[in-house]
Amino acid sequence: MPSVRVCPLQEDLPFGARVSGVTHETLGDEAVRRQIREAFEDRGLIVFEDIEPSGQMHLALSAVIGPLKDHPVPSVERVNQDAMPGVIDMQYNPEDGGVVEVDGQRLASWIPWHFDHCYNNELNRAGVLRALTIPPEGGLTRFVDGIELYKALSPGLRQRIEDRDILYTLNLAYADMRFGRPRHLQDISFRPGLTEVLAQAKRQPRAVHPAVWTRASGEKVLHVSPWMSAGIEGQEDAEGDRLLEAVCQEIIAKANAYSHAWKPTDMLIWDNWRVLHSVSGADPRYPRRMQRTTISGDYGLGYFENNGVGDKILEMTV
Numbered sequence: 001m002p003s004v005r006v007c008p009l010q011e012d013l014p015f016g017a018r019v020s021g022v023t024h025e026t027l028g029d030e031a032v033r034r035q036i037r038e039a040f041e042d043r044g045l046i047v048f049e050d051i052e053p054s055g056q057m058h059l060a061l062s063a064v065i066g067p068l069k070d071h072p073v074p075s076v077e078r079v080n081q082d083a084m085p086g087v088i089d090m091q092y093n094p095e096d097g098g099v100v101e102v103d104g105q106r107l108a109s110w111i112p113w114h115f116d117h118c119y120n121n122e123l124n125r126a127g128v129l130r131a132l133t134i135p136p137e138g139g140l141t142r143f144v145d146g147i148e149l150y151k152a153l154s155p156g157l158r159q160r161i162e163d164r165d166i167l168y169t170l171n172l173a174y175a176d177m178r179f180g181r182p183r184h185l186q187d188i189s190f191r192p193g194l195t196e197v198l199a200q201a202k203r204q205p206r207a208v209h210p211a212v213w214t215r216a217s218g219e220k221v222l223h224v225s226p227w228m229s230a231g232i233e234g235q236e237d238a239e240g241d242r243l244l245e246a247v248c249q250e251i252i253a254k255a256n257a258y259s260h261a262w263k264p265t266d267m268l269i270w271d272n273w274r275v276l277h278s279v280s281g282a283d284p285r286y287p288r289r290m291q292r293t294t295i296s297g298d299y300g301l302g303y304f305e306n307n308g309v310g311d312k313i314l315e316m317t318v
């Protein structure tokens with residue numbers, strides 16, 4: 001009887017699971033697949049260890065959670081689409097650019113806290129990520145649980161943000177980042193494809209998502225992405241901006257995060273309706289290459305501003 005082992009990711013964290021024993025054989029067992037789905041729903045993040053580091057396994061594991069959502073932006077590089085549709089490639093190569101300076105430190109692959117597809121009316125259910133080229137240090141992928149963030153938020157702020165909706169844009173330029181900015185943030189060299197994405201951002205309506213939503217379990221989730229947020233719908237004034245900034249700063253300050261140091265034999269899946277993620281950045285001398293699948297499944301609470309209709313080509317690597 002094939003089986004896998006599921007245990008808490010870290011004793012001091014109320015979310016996340018660690019799963020070992022996943023092979024093509026164990027994945028063929030419906031009881032194991034159900035076990036993985038239950039851990040995903042319950043814990044929000046799963047670290048799969050000692051798993052076969054292949055694209056085939058990446059797709060097989062993704063299929064346990066749900067069907068893939070395609071990623072149609074032309075600037076997003078795909079991996080051998082005939083063989084592995086739906087796998088996207090995210091690379092940093094020192095010769096290509098993509099370096100930022102954050103509070104005095106030059107970093108590559110740095111990404112602020114966010115949830116994926118916030119700039120779209122439809123979210124994705126999950127992402128499955130693996131690392132192909134790992135820098136010798138740094139480049140940690142960090143996760144924080146929105147259920148815990150909701151509980152940790154100051155009661156006054158919680159009450160003021162609870163029923164608000166947040167505006168998001170596809171504007172990925174750090175120069176335009178408005179909320180939750182580090183004290184000092186500056187692009188040193190632009191990452192490939194950014195110009196094309198920014199041009200697309202100007203053609204798209206802004207997307208709107210609730211700051212707090214309630215899961216089927218009854219648990220409330222604080223689900224605000226500091227990156228790409230543009231304001232509070234209906235209150236784009238100084239007071240609204242101060243409120244959103246205060247919430248974003250508390251997210252950063254109170255994030256009881258899990259930080260993942262990658263091995264080639266790891267794969268991670270996270271619940272994009274619940275968990276925020278970020279990347280710590282790494283020394284710009286070293287390349288980093290990640291691949292991700294995107295599992296479809298929307299929570300049905302997002303929309304485009306003013307009943308706008310967005311172009312369906314709104315998927316990005318972030």
Ligand SMILES: [Fe+2]
Pocket residue numbers: 114115116277317318
């Ligand atoms: Fe992301």
